[in-house]
Amino acid sequence: MTEASTYSFRPGSGAGSTVGVALLGMGTVGAEVMRLLEIRADEFAARIGGRLEVRGVAVGDINKPRPGVDPELLTDDAMSLVNRDDIQLVIEVIGGIDYPRELVLAALNSGKSVVTANKALIAAHADELSAAAEASGVDLFFEAAVAAAIPLVGPLRRSLAGDQVNAVMGIVNGTTNFILDAMYSRGAGYEEMLAEATELGYAEADPTADVDGFDAASKAAILASIAFHTRVSSDDVHTEGIRSITTDDIKAAKAADSTIKLLAICERLRDEQGKESVSARVYPALVPLSHPLASVSESFNAVFVEAESAGGLMFYGNGAGGGPTASAVLGDVVAVARNIVLGGRGPGESTYAELPIADFGDIETRYHVDMEVVDRVGVLAEVANAFSEHGVSLKTVRQQGLDNGARLVVITHVAKERDLEETVNRLKSLDAVNSVRSVIRMEG
């Protein structure tokens, strides 16, 4: 426990101040943050105008050996650490939602700034947490919550604050990108590549958050909230994962000069009356090989931003891992500590626009529909009719004989999600259609 006499913090006192830091969590990211706080201490002091001093580290098991960490700093009582008077800055890298929510709320309510890498927490509770930060006049920063070290939260909140963002689209989950990339380049199946991703440490023992799209959905919610100055929570994000992607789908993608990527898409929509709404969604989609997102391989992340004045921007880099995540956490720590030492706050939450969340049925995109049909005269006309009845026009049709019937692959022009869904229901009801094997959206 640090002596009270070393507690030299005076708010706004400028150079020479010391900022008391509590680190919550000592996993991969926490340990790396701790290590870098030590070896980069002098640099950070120069950048901040005051020194960072880690005064406590909350862990689950205080008896586990942690090389390089003063055992005196360790505690398993995170809440007491957060509530200590000599702490001004809390770094939360525990993960989970309910417990960190309590800790972060306690910190913010007692006037402490918080830096977190916790996307699930921010996506679920940004409203409550931001209100607490606002009420206390402190910072709540979370650059590491989206795509690790790739600057996205900062650029959207600050660099593009003078612009109007119309769309944010990208690959924000490295695990699924690794799996889809391997399925594409090696022709292997989903289960096999998931096992390999787990073995290599890309996927968790329970891969649900990644492969079912929940991780990407949290990030989409955060990006949409900031980009559109509107509250978007993970519940507002239409989410589909990659479990259902088969080697047949990958082959079909290749036949269409495309690959399959799990995309997070945030879009500002305008209806005929000019009324605006916001869509945030996550699903696997066909991306043409000529599109820059198609060449994002392995566990890399890439995000496109389309803004009214700036035009198209792209951000690319490592979207996960201890080092990149620690880089983002520490960038926020330096910024927040600077505000503590010199006064002032970073841009907080901004949801003044309050745009409604668009109905998923109103989303427009193109579709790749793969069917098994009966091999007889007139089938193509019946199928084409099912599309045109619902106002969905076809761009390409490809038919191929199968042992027992025929395979028909249709690519549509841009159509509304609602119309496509009704079309597929109609197709399934046709005697001429044995099965609709897959429906995959096409983007880019």
Add this chain to the structure above:
Amino acid sequence: MTEASTYSFRPGSGAGSTVGVALLGMGTVGAEVMRLLEIRADEFAARIGGRLEVRGVAVGDINKPRPGVDPELLTDDAMSLVNRDDIQLVIEVIGGIDYPRELVLAALNSGKSVVTANKALIAAHADELSAAAEASGVDLFFEAAVAAAIPLVGPLRRSLAGDQVNAVMGIVNGTTNFILDAMYSRGAGYEEMLAEATELGYAEADPTADVDGFDAASKAAILASIAFHTRVSSDDVHTEGIRSITTDDIKAAKAADSTIKLLAICERLRDEQGKESVSARVYPALVPLSHPLASVSESFNAVFVEAESAGGLMFYGNGAGGGPTASAVLGDVVAVARNIVLGGRGPGESTYAELPIADFGDIETRYHVDMEVVDRVGVLAEVANAFSEHGVSLKTVRQQGLDNGARLVVITHVAKERDLEETVNRLKSLDAVNSVRSVIRMEG
């Protein structure tokens, strides 16, 4: 002239404040900034917590018609406008160095924050201007000075403040990229493509700043200063332009599966003793077609950042133009105005590291050396000797008959600039070598 009664600014007074803005310059960027300040006024007010009010616009000719701008706002006396008490934020988009320097200094010295898009000014006088901003406790922001709307200054200053940047490399001049891209894809000559770039408005009537690399050098100086927390001015940047690039060089690049790009390179160097120095340089270089920078076409910009923890990051987008530049200016305006309304300051200059500028002779890279040699036995050995005598080892050698002698193209392994230069001098002195047609560095 605005009535004194509308002057409602109270520093730190929070929501409801009005920030008085002076706009210096009404060219392409200035006019777009003015237009957007008007149509996005409500959005900006919500993001800032107070309204921006343009209280004066300094122009060269007040009699020129400027649609949409209240003639009462126009003045040709920029200095008097800057000195008005009802101005808190000055936007400088005049260009040039000496005159804007006086205006920006006057603004900073009288406690006004400044947003500028002027790369030449910042690259030449960042030390003096930053000191003035620091002394007055105000902001000096210049995101638009590098690669327009692509967020680079912000990410380097803030997002990566917790990391150690080791290199920044990229294409930061759209005009030269347009010319080189056209020479590559159409096989046309430099003069022809420069004429086309001028006609299309990509190049100025006097293209010196672009084609001789000075514009890129200003940006390299700014990026290196921020990335390495060290004063780097444009005089410190070794600068070579693209005037000497011939169609033969482009052909040779193609033969080496490469293209030629004008690169700005900022690098942290470490000698054997671990002593660090900084290099900033601009020159045309061969870039392998497989490298992402090779596919940056037309007038786009792309910048790679290599940081210790974050790994490699890439930023891509429109690096010039009225809209993208206005986007960057207004992002800074919103941030600065927010600081004026709520108190606090953004990260200012940080040159604590004070790393020395590396001698250009100590730089290491690979080289593509194109020679005309005499066609006789023993020439290759003589040439190879000239390289090995200076410690430069060869990766590939390609010989081809010419009408009168032979052409010899050599690609080296990584070598020091100094050693390569001595090698070339030696080559030129050999009877066996008729001429050294070109020496082009290879990067990426």
